[in-house]
Amino acid sequence: MLDLQSDYWRYPEPATKYLEGEISSSLLGLQHLTYLDLSCNNFSGKPFPNFIGSLTRLQYLNLSYTNLARAIPQQFGNLSRLISLDLSWTYDLTEVMMLPSLIHLSLRGCGLSTLTTLQFLSFNASTSSQLLFLDLSENYDLMEVHNLDWLIHLLSLTHLDMSWVNLSQVVNWPNKVMMLPSLTHLSLSDCSLSTLMTSQLLSINASFSSQLLFLDLSENSFTCSTFHWLFNSTTSLVDLHLTYINGLHECSIPDAFGGLNSLRTLDLAGNMLVGGIPRSFWNLCSLDSLYLSSNDLSGNLYEFISNALGNNRFTGPLPESIGNLSNLKILDVANNYLTGVVYEAHFSNLNKLKTLSLGLNSLILRFGYNWVPPFQLDLSQIKWLQSQKNYTVLDISDAGISDIIPAWFWDFPLRLNYLAMYNNQLHGNLPDLSSSRLDEFAKIDLSANLFDGSIPHFPSNVSSLDLSNNRFSGSLSFLCELNTPTLLESLNISNNTPSGELLDCWTYIRDLVVLNLANNNFYGKIPDSMGSLVSVQLLHLSNNGLVGKIPASLKKCSKLITIDLRANNLSGTIPPWIGDSLPKLVILNLRSNQLYGSFPLSLCHLSYIQILDISSNKIKGTIPECISNLTAMSRTMDTISSAIYASNRRYSYIDHTSLVWKGREFEFKHSLGLVKVIDLSNNKLHGEIPEGITNLTELIALNLSRNNLSGLITPKIGLLRNLQFLDLSRNQLYGEIPMSISNLSFLSKIPTGTQIQSFDAFAFLENPKLCGSPLPNKCLDDLHPSYINTHGDKNQNVQENDDDRFITKGFYVAATLGFIGGFWGVCFISVLNIRSKMQDYYKFIDS
Template sequence: MTFIGLALGTLLLLSMASLASSCNEQEKASLLQFLTGLSQDNGLTALWKNDIDCCKWEGVSCSGDGAVVEVSLASRGLQGCISPSLGDLSNLQSLNLSCNSFTGSLPSELLTSSSIVVLDVSFNQLSRVLQPQESNSSVTNNRPLQVLNISNNLFTGEFPSAVWEKTSSLVVLNASNNQFRGLIPSSFCISSLSFAVLDLTHNKFNGSIPTGLGKCSALRLLKAGYNSLSGPLPDELFNASSLEYLSFPNNGLQGVIDGARIINLKNLCHLDLGNNMLIGKIPDSIGQLKRLQELRLSRNNMSGELPSALSNCTDLVTVNLKMNKFSGELNNFNFSNLINLKILDLLGNNFTGTISESIYSCSNLTALRLSSNNLHGQLSPRIGELKSLAFLSLSFNNFTNITNALRILKNSSTLTTLIIGNNFKGEAMPEDETIAGFQNLQFLSISNCSLSGKIPLWLSKLKKLQVLLLSTNHLTGSIPAWIKNLESLTTLDISDNRLTGGIPAALMDMKMLKSNMTATHVDTSLFELPVYIAPSLQYRTLPAIPKGLFLGNNKLTGTIPKEIGHLKSLAKLNLSFNCLSGEIPQQLCSLKNLQVLDLSSNHLTGEIPLALNKLSFLAKFNISNNDLEGVIPTGGQFDTFPNSSFEGNPKLRAIMVNPLYGSVEASAVPSLSMEQADRRITFVFGFCAFFGVGFLYDQLVLSKFYG
């Protein structure tokens, strides 16, 4: 976008207009003809007809002699078709119709114009295949077009070469976010020696990267991520020695990064080959790319140790190597020279040893993720030297001494996200009130650690905490009433522990679950790194995480409080595998935002509230293995829930419609016989053992909830 912005800024100087007293009548007619193609003009027609001089019309600029040189109508809410009449404006240099709702085709008259230098129709709904009509005019071979932005439309089919092959001045071409398919053409540089920017991101191109791109001597930015490209990076590509930005993420590229050839790209600042099928090592020669600022090689099959020469790339700001097979002692790499480094993501590799002390020399580091490796040891007090650190994820390693870690981190005033679960196995949850600190912490995960003890009081001081995850530990005692004092809390997961007592009424008074508001002091900006819930599900902001209350798999008793109906913004509620009794409260029916409701494996009695079928967002529902009775509601989302959502309640009946007579019959939900139950239990234990091994392996790749 930087290159496109610079090009647009430079080229728009051509259309700087002087004051004009009147406009050309023929050009005025062409502009009025443009209006006739609009089905929604958002008041533009009235504005234009208020003045007879089109040089004074909204979005129109003229030269000193009254010739229209610029039409800029971006973000005007216009709908309809783009009229070919704009191609009759013989002095038009810049046309910007971006961010509207135009449909149909892009008129060929605009692509073959003898005057247009900048053409921007991005962010519309244009869909017809681009194919300029050729003519015998002498200007056809000398089109002045320098910037063409057709991104974020609905164009389909193969990308026609006629768009650029007759354009000797083309500098910028952005066709990203469309549905072009087929091979990427190789002739971009045939006519234009000044061609510098090509963005084909988010299309459906397939095949290999064309070798002809290597002949683009002026090419500075090349982006073709999120397509279906395959094969290796062609040797010829590295002949494009002016490249500063090379980006092919989310394709199917194979092979290795050629260390002998990559050094030709001396100007490279950004290299993104993430989410492909590359193998091999990071070549030592990468250290010769002195201008490199971003290195993104995540989600490949690359291996080996971090090359020591990488420390020579002192301009590096981002290093993202997550989800590969990199290995070796992490503390063998010297990070000290990377003084500009802000983001280091090594999630899901095979690094061993302790955290390199040299990392703490990266004083500008804002995000550090070392999760899912084989690191060990204790956290060093030197991490306090990272005065800008906002995101820290160390989960799924073998770190020890959680008390020491929390005491060190509590004074990190910039820390907003802390993920340290699946470490500290079998230790005790520290209850030392001196741990209180974390003044800006908003996301805290200490799950999967088998920690003993109680939910500690020092958590009550974390006034900005929005997400608290303490699941899969061995915590005992009751749920403390002070949790309601965490006024920003929207997600609480204390499932899979050994908590006892009832569900406290105070939990039904959580401020941010009672309201659809966002706390005024909660940071709504992007996470420095995405937070994963599952391999295919990630969150980039805190407010995007569904509000949830997860109390399942504990030893809670008593009834479900009727006050639960106060939690109007609750999206997910899980109370399963406890010892709760009584009826399902009718007040649950008022939780209009509820997406998941799991009350299974308790001792609930009575009937299912019929009004639950009014919860239109409810996607997952489970009340199995209780002692419920009566008729299962029908209609709404209840028509989509499987039988497994209700089984284990022998007194429940389903309403069946006889297709012959249209009569209504009630039949019991199938319940398991003793023999079937024994077989089911045996299967479940066997399956859980098998699944547990696979699950633990999977967690070495991504956290159970957030990583």
């Protein structure tokens, strides 16, 4: 046995190095070797060593996270005794062959593009029936899976992980999975599964669902009925993970838990579930881990408590019986509506408690003066930290601390996994933290302070780093000095003062889900290596000095939900691949750049888009009729009910963006999911406004102003009943404003000055040939309604009124003007209060 696995990813200290260079052929001298582990080292893209195929006694081989590349040599076929092979995160793998004795095969994140490279289609029972464990997860480009026909040979398979593999185009795949008679562990997280597919998987074959012990369907889509069915059918489940499911935001937790008496882990976090916790939870006697955070649950906690109930709407007191949970390690009930007093009895037996979060409730802590629980720390002093060595979470956020961090503070305990110090007045430079001892996937949040100087080095095993809203300067050079893949999933350096070009060194951060570099001083082109961020969901590069074209390499980032590139100097055309390669896009904000060309028809393929802002560019051509295909703007309940999230298994991040709303720029965050906007203003568009845009009935803002649009305003404009902001001004529209505009009851009517105008009128101004209410220039028919009768006779009514010398043309004009003045005078007074109420309303919604 030879185990040279590096611990660098877990404990990146100076004393913990990793192997690099080439794998030496001197290993051939170990002809009795059966176990070889070289994982978590860095071989810098070198090819697979041919000679390993000569170690014919090998039974266990682990080359994962070694940065090897290219094809596996044919000599690997000599490893006929190999039982376990782990090649996870071995980049650009082009070929893997099946070995007759293989039981365990892991190809996680290998960049596979087609399963033909696995030669599964040519397997027979003798070569594949032994396989028990197969991990193909995080192969983002693995689209061609041949209908999973290769599964029929894997009759002994017990564990199958295809998370983050797109199965949406695979026909009838649930039947293929259910043909595996021995399967007990199934992970299909983020596979773009629909409700129909999930229902097929779990309902067609009841015997299949009853044999499963582990099931993970997180980050897919299904309905409440499918959700309830799960708890009635999968009776043998021990672990069930259903986090961040699209479509459960109005579902309640089913009461039928009697059949899940074997369940030990239940994770329902991040689904916006409503209602209370069913009393049937009392029947889950085997349950030891329950995650319900980030939902919309309410009601009393009665005599039930779990270890993760934060960010809900629970009311009432904290149950005193919590003191009986002597094995409890995490108690998080923060951000609820709990009331009442917390006594010593609540905590007296919680000797194993490691994390306590009670914030954002209305609880009163009432302890005896001399009582000190074993986990209690005096947060009024920071000096105590110098003697503490066992804490795993440190949160001193929003504590009003104004100081320079002492040097000893950064000597963290080995298992620290969360450091939060945001929203204080901490200042000074940060030291080099690359040697700090942090747990794997640790999170650091130092945002909203006064830190300055250059951005320091951080450990490569940090998964979330938030340095936003400080005074950091310099460049992002610390990213380029990472010479091994990192665990970083969220990087937020927005609202600082770093400068320089965005360095072309993003290859080692391919797990990044959130990247926010907005509101800084970066310049130059967007580097091509950003296309290697195949997991990124939120990309914010706004308000910098970036130039050049939007790089085509970003088409590889197919998981993108938000692209915010506003307020730069980007040029070129809007890439057509945005509509073809980014199917999950919800926000596209390209405002205030130098983009030119026409409106790409492919943008009409963005069926999830809710915010489309390409204003203040140089876009020419017409608005395509296919804009009516942006169906998320016509659905009453969309994929997200109030906020837009980026998520994975370990955390979620609430997105935000800036929009111009009624002439002012606003930041939307918690209410972002309610906002559905099209802003094409200040371009060079011409032609008519397509009638199909009125199909987008959930639009709340439409801005087409400052273009060269012409033609009539469609009478169907009144179908946009949820419209709160409309601006068609400064175009070449003509004809009469349709009467259906009065159907837009949410449209603000706010006087803007002393003229007889309203906000409605402002929306149509500077269209010289446009007439009719609410514009002051009336159409001819409005001024002379009696001149034209139904037969087209212009003289008949004139002669009939000829004898009435007092009722002249001047009389009609004076009466009309008097009516208009009186009417709008009343409106001016009556709506003054409306404006302030509407402003208060929108502030309330966004808060």
